[in-house]
Amino acid sequence: MMEKTDAEQTSGHACCSGTCGAPTAGRRSFIKATGLSATLLAAGRTNVMAGPFSQADFEKIVPSDKKLGKEWIAGLYARGNPLSATGEDLKYIGMPINGICTGQVYLGGDGKLWHWNLDASRDQKNKGSGPRFLDPDVAHSPMSQGFALQVGGKAFALDRNGFENVTFTNQYPMATVDYADGACPVSVRLQAYTPFIPLNRDDSSYPVVVMRYTIGNPSDREQEVAIAGWIENFSNANSGKHAAGTKHCVYRELDGISTVECSARFDGPGGDPEKVVFADFEGGTYGDWTVEGAAFGTKPSTGPDAAGVQKLSGMQGNGLANTWTGSDELQGKLISPAFLIEKPFINFLIGGGAHPKQLTASLWVDGKIVRSATGKKSDAMQWVSWNVTAWQGKQAHFEILDASSGGWGHIDVDQIEFSNRPPAGTASNRLEKAADFGSIALGVLGDERPELGDVARR
Incomplete structure (x- = not known):
């Protein structure tokens, strides 16, 4: 229960429903209005209480044994029937x-x-x-x-x-x-x-x-x-969908128990020597990419604006797709040529505003968006990693959209790579940091060695 301040009590009205139409006094005002001061309450305290009482008075109201039968009391301690x-x-x-x-x-x-x-x-x-x-x-x-x-x-x-x-x-x-x-x-x-x-x-x-x-x-x-x-190996069931990890089931013999312990772990140090750079926006042109609208200009950006308003960092090389042109007014779209998804991960750097519909880097397969990312209201570019295993062997294309003209209405994208794993240092390869990381085990008590099925050898 909240008590209003003195200022609120004198300047405003409290109403139970907002439609009662009659003001009600605050707690302190109510005490004053009824003439009940702390002094009067203290002085009258001994007169408003009933009593004194003796033990005999209470015996007349509730007997000490409560008139409860022995069978009823015993039932409180009896074990219930299943x-x-x-x-x-x-x-x-x-x-x-x-x-x-x-x-x-x-x-x-x-x-x-x-x-x-x-x-x-x-x-x-x-x-x-x-x-x-x-x-x-x-x-x-x-x-x-x-x-x-x-x-x-x-x-x-x-x-x-x-x-x-x-x-x-x-x-x-x-x-x-x-x-x-x-x-x-x-x-x-x-x-x-x-x-x-x-x-x-x-x-x-x-x-x-x-x-x-x-x-x-x-x-x-x-x-x-x-x-x-x-x-089933349930470790990283959710977070593992977008990580380059492997589920492991290990058989262990301990004192008096044989177990199959299931867990997950990240494979490799993070870097992929066989990665393919799809777009780094170097060379001064967009190449085969299609430009729509004015936000992306006619060629890639070469870094922060000369005035230093955009605090851009984390890019690789000199060029990037950047719709900050000194303001966020311009809008547009950058569309890649079609490509075949061959590797399980697409990694890229992203920065700029945070709007999942108006400022996005997205992957399109069969005419639909299957993966999408936006910035975090920061021009410190960070890696994003998409697990695209489900679409390997299919044609796809990449789109970068700026449909915003408000504050933080720009997007930065750089270094789009096709890889066998997420880049080093991203959350995607830190399975042990995920909320669904852990292990689950199936064990048999006793010294007899059990027969192991396929699930135990994965």
């Missing part, structure tokens, strides 16, 4: 199974892990609006992960798709999932939990999910079974 769900009710189950402050992971009703909100940079807000019980989330996952059972050469996914009868039983922070199917000669029970000890923060903050599977054989025949687990 709740079970099956069928269609399974799809709405999401039991938190992550350690404290380790990201949000849910255990689904069929034993699959979902949500995986581990990256603060990603928009993973709940869908919809209004009361959540009207539109609850259902299991969804940004990555591939799960477990499967193999019996006699036949595979059964350990979820609703693999077993006809699945029952989820909740005893938070643990849960039990039972799997049974007429086509499967064995039954499976999953006990899932994360280490959680009330009042013990450290031991409850491990980023670990334990999945313990127990196989039951109700038949009188021996069954040869195996359980396999898989997990």
